[in-house]
Amino acid sequence: xxxxxxxxxxxxxxxxxxxxxxxxxxxxxxxxxxxxxxxxxxxxxxxxxxxxxxxxxxxxxxxxxxxxxxxxxxxxxxxxxxxxxxxxxxxxxxxxxxxxxxxxxxxxx
Amino acid sequence: xxxxxxxxxxxxxxxxxxxxxxxxxxxxxxxxxxxxxxxxxxxxxxxxxxxxxxxxxxxxxxxxxxxxxxxxxxxxxxxxxxxxxxxxxxxxxxxxxxxxxxxxxxxxxxxxxxxxxxxx
Numbered sequence: 001x002x003x004x005x006x007x008x009x010x011x012x013x014x015x016x017x018x019x020x021x022x023x024x025x026x027x028x029x030x031x032x033x034x035x036x037x038x039x040x041x042x043x044x045x046x047x048x049x050x051x052x053x054x055x056x057x058x059x060x061x062x063x064x065x066x067x068x069x070x071x072x073x074x075x076x077x078x079x080x081x082x083x084x085x086x087x088x089x090x091x092x093x094x095x096x097x098x099x100x101x102x103x104x105x106x107x108x109x
Numbered sequence: 110x111x112x113x114x115x116x117x118x119x120x121x122x123x124x125x126x127x128x129x130x131x132x133x134x135x136x137x138x139x140x141x142x143x144x145x146x147x148x149x150x151x152x153x154x155x156x157x158x159x160x161x162x163x164x165x166x167x168x169x170x171x172x173x174x175x176x177x178x179x180x181x182x183x184x185x186x187x188x189x190x191x192x193x194x195x196x197x198x199x200x201x202x203x204x205x206x207x208x209x210x211x212x213x214x215x216x217x218x219x220x221x222x223x224x225x226x227x228x229x
Contacts, residue, residue: 040200040225042221043153043202096155097155100152
């Protein structure tokens with residue numbers, strides 16, 4: 001079966017750095033996405049990785065290792081507004097998105 | 110650009126009644142729209158894919174007679190939850206894409222703000 005695993009919840013301090021991990025087992029791979037979702041709102045696109053390595057975009061970076069079925073989202077200089085759920089999703093061999101359950105990130109002052 | 114709206118943003122209905130949720134692409138033509146359901150602390154679950162002018166394709170386990178989807182134009186898709194029950198209470202999210210190529214779908218999905226349905 002297809003599976004996306006990410007921690008349920010993480011807590012970090014304002015101004016700090018946090019890494020949210022995602023491991024996946026899917027039938028085929030056509031890219032991995034990270035989305036941010038605030039409570040009661042729809043997901044918003046953060047990043048897309050299809051090749052191994054690190055993609056940096058401002059305070060957010062995303063890393064992919066296809067051989068390990070592993071990705072992480074790195075958030076730097078955390079702000080209170082970064083409190084949200086972060087969803088990992090993989091595009092499988094049929095280009096269908098398989099979603100993880102999301103990691104709820106709590107930022108403390 | 111690429112804005113998707115949903116209406117209503119939240120709705121409370123009585124068990125046994127039907128509820129219609131609208132999904133509109135405001136500044137682009139959405140060839141394909143997707144309907145998702147999300148229960149608290151769970152992942153997004155794709156319910157169905159709809160293409161303008163044709164019947165929706167439902168995912169396994171989703172009752173097509175209960176969740177009626179109509180994609181009548183390139184800017185509007187509707188989801189009607191018929192004979193709603195408390196277990197249908199959930200967060201329903203639509204997304205839209207301009208492409209017909211499945212390779213484009215996952216990269217260019219634009220999400221609506223979601224509709225919170227509560228069935229009492």
